[in-house]
Amino acid sequence: MTQRVALVTGASRGIGKAIAEQLGKDGARLLVPSRKEMDLLSNRSIDTYIDALTEPVDILINDAGINRVEDFASYPDRDLEETLQTNLISPIRLTRGLIPGMLRRKYGRIVNVSSIWSIISKPGRLPYSVTKSGLNAFTRSLAVEVAPYNILVNAVAPGYVNTELTRQNNTEQDLDNIRKTIPMQRLAEPEEIARLVSFLCSEENTYLTGQCLLIDGGYTCQ
Template sequence: MEHCELLALVTGGSRGIGRIICEQLQKDGYQVLAPSRSELDLANIETVKNYISKNKNRPISILINNAGINFPAPIENILLDQWQSTLQVNLTSPFMLIQGLTQHMKKQRYGRIVNISSVFSFVTRENRAAYSAAKSGLNGLTRTAAVEFGPYNILVNSVCPGYIDTALTRQNNSPEQIKTIIESIPLGRMADAVEIAELVSFLTSDKNSYITGHTVVADGGFTCK
């Protein structure tokens, strides 16, 4: 498959890990669509439906469900709106995009989908109920999509980053918590977003011809401890 023929859609491409994934996929030779939140608000079912109906005939071969949100709060204080929007952005909208934007992949019998999950889909900590539930669900969606789309040569995987040095991490942890986090990682540092983008680059490339339905953890050894 010639890369110049391939169109990749990356959600949450404006900043953080998503921006670096977009840059990496461009380097890899893909044409990258990275809709802004005003074009595709993943928190709003109607705008997701509109985006899908406008774009369903585009020749998208690669879909990266990267955008994610997290409102850390103890279970007793989570507002239902926050719970629902965390599930909407992290799980339901990725499901809708997989359901609505894979026609071309099926027709051409080639596609790659990567869902950006989290180590908090396996382990957790306090205040992460909605986020952990959503990311665990995303791993389940990955496995079922891999089974259903395997016959079309569409490979579907989750990437589970540990702690990455981005705005989301700094927003959800105090400087003291960041220090403790770094001490808990065997490699002694948070990851650079480039390290996640390179993994996504492999999983979306022709070099990955047999890994599907997996949740690939990149966490510097964090979950081993």
């Protein structure tokens, strides 16, 4: 990936941080905007960040996401709006801002970080599941539109990953029980997700596009 510029959202911690570190090792030049530099809750902030870019972005990783677990019947408006904006609207807007440059240069690799909850669901995760299913649809739709321009668009759908987000929504006891339900008997480490993303946005990937790859230790196969 030498000479390629990669923009990774959500790179301050967790999966996004591991992806940025992996792409850095692969030789990409990194753009890792903090929330202060580009707040995904604000479309104006996204547009301002795109307008201020001085270098072409070849690789885009839409990683940032939130998961507020609450019953649907009493799901607060604010959480609903913030989940839709962060997980679905912001990746679409950011990608729309960067795609014209990729079309001009006839090169691009885009990876959206989805979730197993885009395919299956669990109580309390309705808005999250809606946004991640939407992200899969966005991935497929964009992939077919831009494929003639050598732009490959994929999604990865992790299961349970050892990050702050997982610990925010599950107690230690929950995690012990969850481990027993995963065929691999453990959570994924962020670096394991990062290695898959690295392949998808490398020049080794020449034909795989429009897919949502589940990486969940076999969880959804049961």
